[in-house]
Amino acid sequence: MKTLNEYIGCIHVHTIFSDGSGSYPQIIQAAKEAGLDYLMVSDHMTLRGREEGFSDWYDNLFVSVGYEIQDKDDRHHYLAFGLDKMLPAEYGHEEYIKAVRDAGALGIAAHPLEQRDENLSLPGFPAITWSSLDYPEIEVVEIWNMMSHWLEATTIRNKYWNVIHPRSFSTSPANDLMNWWDETNLTRKVVGIGSVDAHATKVKVLGLFSKAIFDYKIMFKSIRTHILSEQKIKNMNATDTETEIIKAIKSGRCFVSNYRRGDARGFRFNIHTNQKDLQMGETGSATSGNLNVILPRKAVCIVFRNGEPYHDDFTEHLEIEVPEGIYRVEVVHGKRGWIYSNHIKLISE
Numbered sequence: 410m411k412t413l414n415e416y417i418g419c420i421h422v423h424t425i426f427s428d429g430s431g432s433y434p435q436i437i438q439a440a441k442e443a444g445l446d447y448l449m450v451s452d453h454m455t456l457r458g459r460e461e462g463f464s465d466w467y468d469n470l471f472v473s474v475g476y477e478i479q480d481k482d483d484r485h486h487y488l489a490f491g492l493d494k495m496l497p498a499e500y501g502h503e504e505y506i507k508a509v510r511d512a513g514a515l516g517i518a519a520h521p522l523e524q525r526d527e528n529l530s531l532p533g534f535p536a537i538t539w540s541s542l543d544y545p546e547i548e549v550v551e552i553w554n555m556m557s558h559w560l561e562a563t564t565i566r567n568k569y570w571n572v573i574h575p576r577s578f579s580t581s582p583a584n585d586l587m588n589w590w591d592e593t594n595l596t597r598k599v600v601g602i603g604s605v606d607a608h609a610t611k612v613k614v615l616g617l618f619s620k621a622i623f624d625y626k627i628m629f630k631s632i633r634t635h636i637l638s639e640q641k642i643k644n645m646n647a648t649d650t651e652t653e654i655i656k657a658i659k660s661g662r663c664f665v666s667n668y669r670r671g672d673a674r675g676f677r678f679n680i681h682t683n684q685k686d687l688q689m690g691e692t693g694s695a696t697s698g699n700l701n702v703i704l705p706r707k708a709v710c711i712v713f714r715n716g717e718p719y720h721d722d723f724t725e726h727l728e729i730e731v732p733e734g735i736y737r738v739e740v741v742h743g744k745r746g747w748i749y750s751n752h753i754k755l756i757s758e
């Protein structure tokens with residue numbers, strides 16, 4: 410089996426160049442203290458961070474600067490990484506998803522199925538959704554967006570609790586989004602990533618004090634995306650590093666973890682057939698295979714086949730023979746989600 414290098418990062422971060430509250434030096438410091446290998450920053454409708462040279466290595470931390478595109482109605486938020494120039498601001502979402510893909514850049518549909526209860530939700534944070542996700546140009550979606558999920562779960566009734574304990578509410582990705590993701594992967598490949606959407610917004614909580622909800626460092630210890638790279642990125646220059654990270658994400662060689670449930674480093678999911686070792690994101694042709702999962706420590710490991718729970722076990726190492734199908738793995742503690750893999754497809758010709 411090929412040895413892959415694992416790098417851990419947080420995707421979707423805002424700075425003072427749009428509506429975040431932290432500067433680049435502050436955010437970089439927070440990411441280093443949280444032990445991240447990479448950080449993907451995406452301010453709304455600006456590449457200022459990239460123009461000012463912040464896309465670079467900072468000791469062992471690599472920062473990639475892209476931006477978050479929106480349409481004229483402030484909908485269809487789409488993260489774009491690897492572009493040196495912004496797309497025309499008048500583009501509608503159908504134009505920008507095509508343009509990002511055609512440029513070979515990384516496009517990620519942000520908080521795609523966000524919902525709010527209109528009667529209970531916090532004022533000033535309307536849901537920002539996609540009218541449809543059924544575009545073949547969308548190659549990657551956020552399956553777990555920390556901030557978006559927090560706003561969904563935070564109501565005028567529980568806001569004090571959720572502000573004081575920001576990471577305690579988000580126990581797993583939204584069901585409707587996971588169902589959409591599994592169903593779509595039956596017919597085409599869509600990669601799932603986790604994001605923080607960190608703003609460190611200062612809000613008035615009790616009317617007396619204001620607190621940055623989701624201090625950056627707290628966010629960097631929540632939803633992470635682990636990439637598996639064939640290359641060692643730490644000796645590469647900035648351009649090559651960014652290309653390698655984008656390649657790993659677009660190919661689906663990545664998984665999502667919630668650090669609050671534990672350090673997920675070391676998780677591996679493969680299917681071996683007599684021809685090939687299939688990694689996450691890959692498709693192989695065979696009528697059966699040997700499905701292998703290694704967990705960082707004992708936990709409940711659930712294998713999904715074609716969108717349905719297929720097998721589960723409380724274990725550190727799972728090995729089962731499986732027939733053809735589209736597989737992914739979830740690892741949970743009680744009802745709390747810890748690790749979410751991308752799909753491996755086993756298809757008989």
Ligand SMILES: [Zn+2]
Pocket residue numbers: 477486519520537
């Ligand atoms: Zn957004």
Ligand SMILES: [Zn+2]
Pocket residue numbers: 421423477519606
């Ligand atoms: Zn955002």
